[in-house]
């Protein structure tokens with residue numbers, strides 16, 4: 001699950017990490033009221049969406065007067081914003097964060113994540129902040145410092161100091177960095193997070209470190225024990241189809257191709273997408289209907305796939321292990337009749353009761369294109385799309 005910047009900063013503050021004074025606002029007047037409570041004469045107005053890259057997209061503005069605060073908030077609220085991180089999707093700007101403006105001397109990068117290679121919680125830091133970390137990693141890999149935390153002994157202050165000095169910080173800044181890192185490490189563990197990113201962690205002109213941006217991603221497998229985090233969920237920032245799929249316990253991810261896929265089992269779903277690519281096509285989604293696929297789930301899955309008008313054909317690839325192919329065939333027939341599918345449906349069935357399943361499909365009177373195996377099915381799906 002992803003969080004808004006204002007929520008991330010609230011969590012940082014809860015863990016003793018200093019963040020710039022700020023308040024979230026949902027109307028231009030609320031933004032002005034928020035600014036009035038924040039001392040100083042420079043404010044930053046920041047669009048709250050689940051994506052970075054807002055600076056370049058006009059979602060971060062510096063205001064010098066209350067009129068500018070109102071004007072910038074008005075310009076952002078109620079609009080939709082796309083950044084280079086949203087893959088063409090425009091996210092709704094329902095709120096803005098108004099915070100105290102600061103003078104930046106230099107921007108650093110700091111993140112915490114789980115490194116699977118070393119099986120450790122790892123800090124990644126760079127003195128080249130404000131830039132995409134991927135770009136730094138590519139162009140100047142030596143600028144990136146990593147710290148793998150030994151899980152038994154936990155993060156040690158001396159390790160934070162080593163990292164700070166390696167980044168070229170002064171002794172005072174190293175002390176501030178240590179406090180930030182110890183707080184982040186505790187937050188990361190206690191809240192079962194998957195990623196925390198401060199970009200930028202800024203050095204201000206007065207020499208102090210300041211957390212100017214915060215991104216958090218939490219581990220959904222642990223959401224059952226973090227009601228405080230799930231209460232922060234903003235489903236308006238999430239993909240609509242994926243939200244609906246999660247309500248039906250379907251594992252669904254939207255992709256940008258035009259062949260809808262309905263598959264049972266995550267591994268087979270991945271293989272199906274690979275083979276579609278191999279045949280020169282592009283999948284419109286990842287969809288695992290699960291081992292216990294029944295008529296209702298199959299119908300719901302069809303509706304989900306069809307809710308995108310980008311989908312020009314559907315490839316159903318089912319291996320009947322626990323489920324029986326004849327029951328799946330009944331589900332497909334019922335779904336196609338129920339939903340009124342207008343596009344080609346290619347079906348590959350294999351496994352328990354496969355002959356009975358194939359007979360049902362053949363005798364259903366529906367224009368279902370049967371496939372012999374995964375490659376044949378992918379080929380037919382790609383051909384069906386190409387012919388339109």
Ligand code: GDP
Pocket residue numbers: 044046051052053054055056060062100101102103104107130199200212213
């Ligand atoms: P992002 O583009 O979505 O990652 O949003 P950020 O919060 O990182 O803001 C983008 C850029 O705006 C930062 O890299 C800073 O250069 C600038 N910025 C953000 N907050 C402040 C601030 O308080 N003062 C100044 N002068 N610039 C800021």
Ligand code: MN
Pocket residue numbers: 052053199200213
């Ligand atoms: Mn940022």
